[in-house]
Amino acid sequence: MSEEKLSINDLEAISELLAQQKLAENSEPRQDPYSPEPSETPEYGQYAERLHALLERMSLADIAAAIEALAPEDRLLVWNEVRAERGEAILEILSDDIREDLICESHLRNEKTSVTAFELRNGRLNQINVNTPYDLKSLKPIWVDLVAPTPEIRAWVGRFFGVVLPNPSNLTDLEASARFYVMDSGEIHLHSDFLLDTKEESRNVAVALILHQDVLFTVRPEELPVFRLQRLRARTQPGYVTDGKDVLLDLYAADVEYSADALEDIYASLGEAGQHVLGNELSDADAAKILADIAGEEDLNGRIRRNVHDTRRAVSFLMRGKILNADQVEDARQILRDIESVDGHTSFLFGKINFLMDALVGFININQNKVIKIFSVASVAMLPPTLIASIYGMNFKGWFPELEWEYGYPFALLLMICSIAIPFWFFNRKGWLR
Known part of the structure; x- marks a missing residue:
């Protein structure tokens, strides 16, 4: 990707808005110290809206050039402000490394229902959005991808191809031994977990994969980075896949x-x-x-x-x-x-x-x-003066003539202080208190 096509003013404007966003984010403390999301301050939202408006005015090629020109930590911020309808086209323009980084680091948080069919044309996958049963009549797909399908959608897609499509929300209820099997009609069913790892969360998402008459059907509850990556590779690289089994293996490899x-x-x-x-x-x-x-x-x-x-x-x-x-x-x-x-x-x-x-x-x-040591030392240090106080508290005048002294009381206090200081001095000299 050549960066000469990108206006210097546009790139400077994007960099300036990103810098202002970061400044606004750092000016307010986050309520949750473990949350990766920026604090939703009015200033932050204002700069995000201005960035979104700027990207809407730019062409797809200019946005792709800007993303490639930015530092890695800024690319995702710009990518998140790109409208979803333009995102797929921009991904096809980007270089392979940057494309894969953006797909793996971002995640479509919605569970929007979609049905997409893929035909093989000139060695590449051709993506076709399917909205009604009539859209399937003229297609010969090798892969049909269903995201969060309703029961009605699963029913008419299944009737058209003669295959039973499972409910994606029930895939986790299956025992591990029942996830891979072949039907009497020859359908091959595989229910596998695919990793979803984002800054917000990490979890495994269950996906149903069915091979029927060399057509791969995938049914899943939400969009996943692995599937987006596979679609883009197959669309941009000739000869990447040749049939539904190739798509299946490449999904597992991805x-x-x-x-x-x-x-x-x-x-x-x-x-x-x-x-x-x-x-x-x-x-x-x-x-x-x-x-x-x-x-x-x-x-x-x-x-x-x-x-x-x-x-x-x-x-x-x-x-x-x-x-x-x-x-x-x-x-x-x-x-x-x-x-x-x-x-x-x-x-x-x-x-x-x-x-x-x-x-x-x-x-x-x-x-x-260390905390317990303080209490231990304090309790041990008080033992000698406690013993002295106990002895003098017996008041045996015949044995303790200092009780009759004018300075007998201060003498007892001094004796207690010495009984504390001498052990501390001795143990500290030996290094036992360090």
Whole structure:
């Protein structure tokens, strides 16, 4: 992408609005310290609206050039202000690396119902939005993608193709042993988990995948980065897929790749946490925050491990069923090799997480022991003066002539003070109080 097409004034205006947004965000404290969302101050909203209005006036090519010219941390801010209807076209213009970063870091938060059919034309997928049953009559798709479909939509799509489409909200109710099967009619059903990892949350989303007469049907409750990435690759790269089985395998391969990218983020987060744990003296509040962050990374690592394990079972099922051709079998083996690599990384991260957890708990115990040490020293220091006070409190005049002295009382107090100071001096000299 050449940046000469982009007006310098537009790029400067975008950079200025982003700088003002950041200044407005930092000027107000966030109510939730763990929330990644910027504080919704009036100033912040004003600059966001101005940025949105500026992008609406710019062409798709200029917006793509601006995104590529900006720093990585600013690209997502601009991308979030782009209208969804223009987003897909802009993604096709961007370079592969930036496109994948934007798709993986952003997430369409809505559950808008959509039906999309994909035909193979000149080696590329041609995307066609389907709104009524009549839109399907002239199509010969290799992939039909349904996002949050209503029962009516599932019914008329299923009748047209002669396939039963499940309710995506019921996919999590199936036992693990019932997720992969072949119907008597030859339909191949796979119910798999696909990872969704954003700054706001990390979870696995159940997706139904059905192969029927070389057409792949995918039914899911919401939009996922893996599917958007797959659609864009197949539309922009000739020969990327040839039939529904290729699309199915590429979806699993993209999910493994997406999981590997999430593992890299865990490595970075744990590396930062390790520097704080091993390089500084932590307070209890800092240790508690880092402990919560590490617990979140442990949860994500567990989700990734479960996700790739589910993908391994699905790919193995396809290979055992002799459903794939020779080239597709080799692709499936490569996916399994990638899964083995990801699985090894998750095992290593579990060990690293356990080490950091133990180290943090050890620091917390040390801090608590310091507090207990103060009370222990204070209680032990009061034992000698208590003994002296107890002896003089017996009032045996025959044995304690100092009771009759004019300075007997100050003498007892001085004796108590010395009984405290001498042990402290001795133990401190030996280094036992440090």
